[in-house]
Amino acid sequence: xxxxxxxxxxxxxxxxxxxxxxxxxxxxxxxxxxxxxxxxxxxxxxxxxxxxxxxxxxxxxxxxxxxxxxxxxxxxxxxxxxxxxxxxxxxxxxxxxxxxxxxxxxxxxxxxxxxxxxxxxxxxxxxxxxxxxxxxxxxxxxxxxxxxxxxxxxxxxxxxxxxxxxxxxxxxxxxxxxxxxxxxxxxxxxxxxxxxxxxxxxxxxxxxxxxxxxxxxxxxxxxxxxxxxxxxxxxxxxxxxxxxxxxxxxxxxxxxxxxxxxxxxxxxxxxxxxxxxxxxxxxxxxxxxxxxxxxxxxxxxxxxxxxxxxxxxxxxxxxxxxxxxxxxxxxxxxxxxxxxxxxxxxxxxxxxxxxxxxxxxxxxxxxxxxxxxxxxxxxxxxxxxxxxxxxxxxxxxxxxxxxxxxxxxxxxxxxxxxxxxxxxxxxxxxxxxxxxxxxxxxxxxxxxxxxxxxxxxxxxxxxxxxxxxxxxxxxxxxxxxxxxxxxxxxxxxxxxxxxxxxxxxxxxxxxxxxxxxxxxxxxxxxxxxxxxxxxxxxxxxxxxxxxxxxxxxxxxxxxxxxxxxxxxxxxxxxxxxxxxxxxxxx
Ligand code: NAP
Numbered sequence: 001x002x003x004x005x006x007x008x009x010x011x012x013x014x015x016x017x018x019x020x021x022x023x024x025x026x027x028x029x030x031x032x033x034x035x036x037x038x039x040x041x042x043x044x045x046x047x048x049x050x051x052x053x054x055x056x057x058x059x060x061x062x063x064x065x066x067x068x069x070x071x072x073x074x075x076x077x078x079x080x081x082x083x084x085x086x087x088x089x090x091x092x093x094x095x096x097x098x099x100x101x102x103x104x105x106x107x108x109x110x111x112x113x114x115x116x117x118x119x120x121x122x123x124x125x126x127x128x129x130x131x132x133x134x135x136x137x138x139x140x141x142x143x144x145x146x147x148x149x150x151x152x153x154x155x156x157x158x159x160x161x162x163x164x165x166x167x168x169x170x171x172x173x174x175x176x177x178x179x180x181x182x183x184x185x186x187x188x189x190x191x192x193x194x195x196x197x198x199x200x201x202x203x204x205x206x207x208x209x210x211x212x213x214x215x216x217x218x219x220x221x222x223x224x225x226x227x228x229x230x231x232x233x234x235x236x237x238x239x240x241x242x243x244x245x246x247x248x249x250x251x252x253x254x255x256x257x258x259x260x261x262x263x264x265x266x267x268x269x270x271x272x273x274x275x276x277x278x279x280x281x282x283x284x285x286x287x288x289x290x291x292x293x294x295x296x297x298x299x300x301x302x303x304x305x306x307x308x309x310x311x312x313x314x315x316x317x318x319x320x321x322x323x324x325x326x327x328x329x330x331x332x333x334x335x336x337x338x339x340x341x342x343x344x345x346x347x348x349x350x351x352x353x354x355x356x357x358x359x360x361x362x363x364x365x366x367x368x369x370x371x372x373x374x375x376x377x378x379x380x381x382x383x384x385x386x387x388x389x390x391x392x393x394x395x396x397x398x399x400x401x402x403x404x405x406x407x408x409x410x411x412x413x414x415x416x417x418x419x420x421x422x423x424x425x426x427x428x429x430x431x432x433x434x435x436x437x438x439x440x441x442x443x444x445x446x447x448x449x450x451x452x453x454x455x456x457x458x459x460x461x462x463x464x465x466x467x468x469x470x471x472x473x474x475x476x477x478x479x480x481x482x483x484x485x486x487x488x489x490x491x492x493x494x495x496x497x498x499x500x501x502x503x504x505x506x507x508x509x510x511x512x513x514x515x516x517x518x519x520x521x522x523x524x525x526x527x528x529x530x531x532x533x534x535x536x537x538x539x540x541x542x543x544x545x546x547x548x549x550x551x552x553x554x555x556x557x558x559x560x561x562x563x564x565x566x567x568x569x570x571x572x573x574x575x576x577x578x579x580x581x582x583x584x585x586x
Contacts, residue, residue, distance in 0.1 A: 154195060369418065536559065
């Protein structure tokens with residue numbers, strides 16, 4: 001019953017890539033409750049932006065698709081008719097308002113059904129600040145992230161059994177007797193958390209592809225792998241695997257950023273890093289500018305996207321999309337707010353910005369940029385819907401449609417939106433540079449402050465090595481150590497061997513003072529320990545300490561290609577474990 005528009009062409013997919021004509025047919029679902037109000041308003045704004053940006057050479061041909069209550073009326077009670085599913089596949093890109101989930105048994109949530117039936121495995125939620133939007137943060141402008149939340153697995157897979165049922169009892173017995181599982185009370189409700197390599201990798205792949213295409217700075221993998229090793233920990237490992245195996249020329253890891261590049265991010269490379277989920281919430285409040293693209297599992301992503309959205313204006317303006325392999329359904333992230341239905345009252349921001357992301361997804365960046373630039377201008381004049389008006393002094397409360405009129409007026413009066421975009425790009429670059437300078441100047445301090453948990457010697461090593469030739473006198477070497485406030489020196493190989501050595505304060509005490517020799521008469525090469533005990537930078541802290549214990553030494557040298565690049569002492573390991581804790585391997 002949905003009808004194709006008279007004009008327009010369908011988007012096609014060739015060799016896995018979308019081909020977007022200048023007159024694409026896009027689907028839209030009006031939605032329930034406040035859906036029709038916001039959809040009507042947004043369609044006008046998107047069309048105005050496209051018209052202004054391309055002078056009429058590009059135009060969207062909209063096709064209404066039916067889901068929710070409107071579908072139920074037309075399709076004899078069917079809230080999600082099969083034809084809508086098919087048409088969403090055919091038109092490739094659609095946008096939808098919020099939908100009511102019918103109450104009563106036997107209904108899947110329409111949104112869940114949509115994700116599952118179209119295999120839209122990535123829930124993509126960009127969150128950024130727009131000037132003038134009320135925010136509880138001191139510097140909300142630092143927030144500009146895009147969250148890729150896995151949409152199909154995790155505890156949302158629906159494999160759970162109610163306490164006291166035969167199924168829960170059966171699973172309980174199986175876990176205790178067959179798998180010898182412990183640590184849960186009898187008659188618990190039980191749920192299963194499936195996390196697969198397939199599901200994790202396709203999500204992370206999408207996040208990295210996005211980061212590359214949009215020249216973003218980093219991709220952060222958020223997980224709770226320190227506790228749930230084989231689900232969340234595995235997600236982290238698979239994420240790094242996909243990054244290394246499929247995007248080697250585009251990425252570096254955060255470990256390499258410090259160990260190989262001394263904190264300087266090479267041009268054009270994206271840093272892959274990971275953070276523990278609970279710390280991430282804190283970091284998004286305290287150091288949000290360090291995060292960019294975020295990739296995480298279903299439950300973490302659910303919490304995190306709402307929490308970050310709340311930092312910059314709440315769900316009223318947070319956009320979202322569910323994306324699979326090419327097929328994408330953009331959507332308002334809030335619900336149907338039934339008490340405001342048909343009052344022309346609510347904020348169209350969430351759907352509006354979902355449309356902005358949709359335009360970017362099509363590659364129509366200029367039209368998207370116009371809306372992004374127009375929005376804060378209208379806010380500056382304090383023309384806002386009721387939800388912002390109640391948080392702003394001196395605001396003029398306007399209706400949904402009036403707000404859209406103001407945005408359109410602004411778009412039509414604007415010059416080149418690329419200028420606004422260029423200013424923003426410049427500000428982001430400056431801010432990145434400042435952070436880089438700090439990383440270079442104070443690597444350990446910055447690493448700790450940025451919430452990274454050190455895992456390897458490369459993470460905690462001191463890079464300020466002082467090396468000397470073996471024929472330098474011990475006296476000279478001692479002056480050098482005092483001047484640099486260090487307790488050991490690295491000794492270069494002599495003519496006879498390629499072995500590097502190390503001379504420590506203890507060597508001086510034992511082999512010079514205790515042995516009653518003159519430091520001016522003894523050469524460093526004569527008392528240095530050779531060859532130095534060295535480990536590669538990816539050595540775990542556990543293996544590093546094993547090496548120290550076996551060699552009865554207090555420090556190891558970190559090497560790369562046979563050349564020392566850093567040094568780790570027992571004090572460094574002690575401090576790290578004191579600060580970050582220690583999870584013994586099982
Ligand atoms: P909701 O519809 O999101 O509304 C909760 C509150 O959020 C509203 O009362 C309003 O706050 C505020 N709000 C939501 N959208 C707004 C907008 N555009 N502008 C300004 N304020 C906005 O959540 P709900 O009441 O829990 O859910 C209602 C229905 O929506 C349910 O049937 C649920 O299943 C469905 N739902 C659908 C989706 C979806 O389709 N994606 C998502 C979530 C929920 P104030 O009262 O403070 O003004």
